[in-house]
Amino acid sequence: xxxxxxxxxICYCGGNISDYVDCERVRDEVAGExxxxxxxxxxxxxxxAAQQEIIDxxxxxxxxxxxxxSCSPTLHLQTFRGVAERAGLxxxxxxxxxxxxxxxWAHTDLPVLATDKAVGMTRAGIAxxxxxxxxxxxxxxxxxxxxxxxxxxxxxxAALALSDLGISAFVIEQEERVGGWVGGFGKxxxxxxxxNELIAQLVREIDARDNITVYTSAELVGKSxxxxxxxxxxxxxxxxxxxxxxxxxVATGFDVYQPAAGEHGxxxxxxxxxxxxxxxxxxSEGPLEHHGRLVRSITYIYCVGDRCEDNGHTYCSxxxxxxxxxxxxxxHERSPSVHQYHLYRDIRTYGKYETLFQQARQxxxxxxxxxxxxxxRVDLDNGSCRVTVKDILTEGxxxxxDTDLVVLVTAMEPRDNRALNDVLKLPxxxxxxxxxxxxxxxxxxxxxxxxxxxxxxxxxRNSAESVASALAATAKSAALLKKGxxxxxxxxxxxxxxxxxxxxxxxxxxxxxxxxxxxFQDKEVAEVNQAICKGSxxxxxxxxxxxxxxxxxxxxxxxxxxxxxxxxxx
Amino acid sequence: MxxxxxxxEFAEAVTTSDxxxxxxxxxxxxxxxxxxxxxxxxxxxxxxYAILGLKDEVLEETDTIFxxxxxxxxxxxxxxxxxxxxxxxxLRSYIGDEVFGxxxxxxxxxxxxxxxx
Numbered sequence: 001x002x003x004x005x006x007x008x009x010i011c012y013c014g015g016n017i018s019d020y021v022d023c024e025r026v027r028d029e030v031a032g033e034x035x036x037x038x039x040x041x042x043x044x045x046x047x048x049a050a051q052q053e054i055i056d057x058x059x060x061x062x063x064x065x066x067x068x069x070s071c072s073p074t075l076h077l078q079t080f081r082g083v084a085e086r087a088g089l090x091x092x093x094x095x096x097x098x099x100x101x102x103x104x105w106a107h108t109d110l111p112v113l114a115t116d117k118a119v120g121m122t123r124a125g126i127a128x129x130x131x132x133x134x135x136x137x138x139x140x141x142x143x144x145x146x147x148x149x150x151x152x153x154x155x156x157x158a159a160l161a162l163s164d165l166g167i168s169a170f171v172i173e174q175e176e177r178v179g180g181w182v183g184g185f186g187k188x189x190x191x192x193x194x195x196n197e198l199i200a201q202l203v204r205e206i207d208a209r210d211n212i213t214v215y216t217s218a219e220l221v222g223k224s225x226x227x228x229x230x231x232x233x234x235x236x237x238x239x240x241x242x243x244x245x246x247x248x249x250v251a252t253g254f255d256v257y258q259p260a261a262g263e264h265g266x267x268x269x270x271x272x273x274x275x276x277x278x279x280x281x282x283x284s285e286g287p288l289e290h291h292g293r294l295v296r297s298i299t300y301i302y303c304v305g306d307r308c309e310d311n312g313h314t315y316c317s318x319x320x321x322x323x324x325x326x327x328x329x330x331x332h333e334r335s336p337s338v339h340q341y342h343l344y345r346d347i348r349t350y351g352k353y354e355t356l357f358q359q360a361r362q363x364x365x366x367x368x369x370x371x372x373x374x375x376x377r378v379d380l381d382n383g384s385c386r387v388t389v390k391d392i393l394t395e396g397x398x399x400x401x402d403t404d405l406v407v408l409v410t411a412m413e414p415r416d417n418r419a420l421n422d423v424l425k426l427p428x429x430x431x432x433x434x435x436x437x438x439x440x441x442x443x444x445x446x447x448x449x450x451x452x453x454x455x456x457x458x459x460x461r462n463s464a465e466s467v468a469s470a471l472a473a474t475a476k477s478a479a480l481l482k483k484g485x486x487x488x489x490x491x492x493x494x495x496x497x498x499x500x501x502x503x504x505x506x507x508x509x510x511x512x513x514x515x516x517x518x519x520f521q522d523k524e525v526a527e528v529n530q531a532i533c534k535g536s537x538x539x540x541x542x543x544x545x546x547x548x549x550x551x552x553x554x555x556x557x558x559x560x561x562x563x564x565x566x567x568x569x570x
Numbered sequence: 571m572x573x574x575x576x577x578x579e580f581a582e583a584v585t586t587s588d589x590x591x592x593x594x595x596x597x598x599x600x601x602x603x604x605x606x607x608x609x610x611x612x613x614x615x616x617x618x619y620a621i622l623g624l625k626d627e628v629l630e631e632t633d634t635i636f637x638x639x640x641x642x643x644x645x646x647x648x649x650x651x652x653x654x655x656x657x658x659x660x661l662r663s664y665i666g667d668e669v670f671g672x673x674x675x676x677x678x679x680x681x682x683x684x685x686x687x
Contacts (some may be wrong), residue, residue, distance in 0.1 A: 297578060339578045361593040364585070366621055388573050393597050393618050394627075400573035 004035035006129050007063040008122065009054060011045035011070035013100050020104040022115040026069070029119045033126050037061055045070045051083050058087035065089075065129040069097035069122045090134035092490065092552060097125035120568035127560035135490035135551060138530045142228035142481050143246040144168065149220055149420065152180020153463050154455030155251035156202040158470040159212050165478045168211040170243055172218040172234055178203060180253050181275075182463050186282030189326035190353060195463075215241070223248075223423050226531030227450030228486045247450050247477035250434060251470060252420065254456035257305030257313070257411040264301055264408050265378035270385040273304075273410040274324060281330050288335045290405055297339040298331060299387045299403040300324055301376055306411030306460075307345065308372070315431050317412040319462040321348045324409045325356035332363045340365040341401055343376045343389050368392075368399065378406055412460040424451060425513055434458050444473040447512065449532075452476055491552040492533040493540065499547035500525040509542035574624050581623030584664055590657055592617035594650040601644035601654065609634055613644060613654045620661070628661070629669060635661055 010026050012018035023041045031039040038061055042050045045068050057063060066089070068080050073096045081091035099118050107114035146162050148155045151173035159169040177183070178199070185195025206212050215236045222233030230248060234241040256275050259266035266273075269291060272280065280290060288295040302324070306313040321344075328340050342365055349357040361367065369392045370376055376389035387401045414432030421428065426446050427435040434453045437445045444452045452473035455466035480486060495506075497520040506526055507515045514532035517524055526547075528539075537550045549555060585592065592613075601613055611634050619627040638658050645654040666672040 337582070339581070341576075362591075364593070366581075366593075368622075391618075391622065394615065394622070394624075397624075398573040399576050399622060399624075401576045 006035045007066045008039040009068045010041045017104040021118045055087040065093040067095045067125040069099045071100040092135040093132040095125045095129040120565045123564040124561040127564040131557045137487040145245045146247045147245040150251035151178035153182040154466040154470040161474040163209045171214045246481045249473045251455045252457040255413040271406045277407045297403045298405045299341045300407045302344040302409045304408040317460040322353040325360045491535040496547045497525040499545045505542045506539035509538045577623040577625045580625040584620045
């Protein structure tokens with residue numbers, strides 16, 4: 001590289017830096033560095049006036065790189081890239097040095113040494129700036145279509161919302177019918193809405209749309225391409241269908257924990273799981289009967305299959321306290337004299353659902369808390385069924401309940417999505433559910449750009465919460481697809497095909513599956529898919545030939561920075 | 571210790587009146603704390619026994635149930651608005667009829683209604 005023209009700005013941060021670091025000394029010591037044509041201190045580099053001053057300097061002094069030694073890049077990297085851009089300088093020729101978090105705030109008791117360190121850090125920034133090159137973002141035109149995997153209430157509602165926004169939706173369902181769990185339900189909490197009627201309503205609306213296609217008995221078997229422009233292959237009743245979509249919403253739902261034979265008496269016709277009990281309620285009318293016998297008493301055992309270490313289901317399934325309260329209210333409505341006993345560990349009828357708990361107590365349901373280390377025992381003998389439990393509120397008195405029916409309030413489980421995930425490669429949490437990037441700030445996005453998650457595929461939740469997440473995933477898909485294109489950061493890995501020997505090391509180092517094998521002249525080499533690479537740099541040290549460079553943090557830049565840091569005597 | 575049998579019919583007999591609302595009890599214990607006779611049983615445990623249908627446990631405490639002054643200090647201080655005094659009166663009438671055979675000549679409902687006039 002021939003001579004550079006670098007501008008350096010040392011920020012006081014209104015005292016946050018200058019109270020501990022002698023900014024004038026830093027300026028004086030770096031002003032003579034190779035390539036530096038201007039070095040200044042400033043009260044607030046981020047202020048409008050200071051930004052304008054930098055822009056003026058870039059223009060009048062013909063700067064080709066700038067360094068601002070101020071705060072964390074998290075706060076102002078984009079600010080100063082914007083400054084560069086407004087001055088006609090490539091934004092990737094801007095370097096930020098974090099003097100505040102990494103120096104002044106960390107060394108408030110050592111002002112002289114802090115100033116020495118600040119000099120070294122700023123020199124390192126200048127050394128990095130010396131080797132910056134203009135970089136351009138990659139632009140990808142997006143396809144205004146989305147694939148929804150799973151046609152339960154979450155997937156169907158997402159498809160309708162996509163259609164509303166003018167995005168064509170393809171919905172695939174592995175079962176022969178759409179509707180998922182909700183499609184099989186009768187009355188649901190909290191308002192007694194009928195599950196299968198909700199699904200029928202969604203299906204009617206979907207049938208009336210031209211831009212929604214639903215495939216049943218269908219699976220996703222292939223995916224290539226990247227955010228905004230995926231090619232997916234479906235297997236639909238033995239046939240292969242190829243589609244091009246811009247985004248994918250994964251709404252594959254949950255499974256119900258299936259108790260082992262004998263677990264709390266499961267296997268006996270007196271013992272049902274919650275879904276089986278709901279089916280009993282939904283498929284009959286009038287006073288509640290089971291196998292032709294009037295049900296006079298029901299004992300519910302909560303938290304079966306979750307909140308335990310043994311099977312890895314350490315989570316709370318969230319929907320079940322509410323669902324069982326509601327089921328017990330329906331049972332009471334049908335048989336007002338039925339005796340109902342709820343054997344629970346904790347009651348979690350959160351938010352608005354608390355009233356379900358109140359109503360259940362008001363209508364005679366008796367609540368008996370047990371300790372997880374002493375779960376209730378179910379004894380079956382000659383057609384009789386006795387549940388024994390210790391009641392914490394009568395000082396651990398052991399109670400014997402002769403009951404007609406035992407309902408095991410069974411957990412939600414993650415589905416076995418292995419085949420699907422061979423294609424999608426989404427991260428899965430320790431609990432087995434798909435993992436979002438950030439539970440609060442990016443709740444429906446995954447590390448695979450353009451692939452979103454919604455509903456109970458992600459975590460235990462009820463149908464209302466699932467639909468809310470379906471709409472969130474739709475909004476994120478639309479934000480991506482309605483713009484018409486995506487711009488991708490250029491700070492990614494690149495392979496020098498002359499050096500590459502295709503040893504495969506980088507492929508296993510990459511967490512995102514961004515490295516592909518291509519032909520280069522007469523050999524096979526690695527190539528980085530620009531749209532998938534996140535610039536993590538994991539492949540760089542894995543390469544035995546040194547054939548991979550990370551743009552913006554090249555080996556040359558890192559070496560120059562280390563040498564610059566080594567130039568100070570501390 | 572043998573398990574205490576839950577007697578659902580007994581529970582129904584002593585809890586299914588419009589006024590009986592011990593389901594609202596949170597077992598906080600304020601009632602026991604403020605009782606001028608320091609009756610530990612009253613009314614928290616007693617109502618729990620009634621709700622659970624533990625007939626023997628309730629009837630064993632007959633003397634205690636009749637010791638209560640009906641002073642309402644517990645009811646005044648109850649955070650869950652349990653109708654404690656009415657419930658105790660109701661249990662007394664039940665015991666009077668069913669245990670002592672007093673045959674007050676009033677049915678359960680009628681007896682109960684009288685207590686609230």
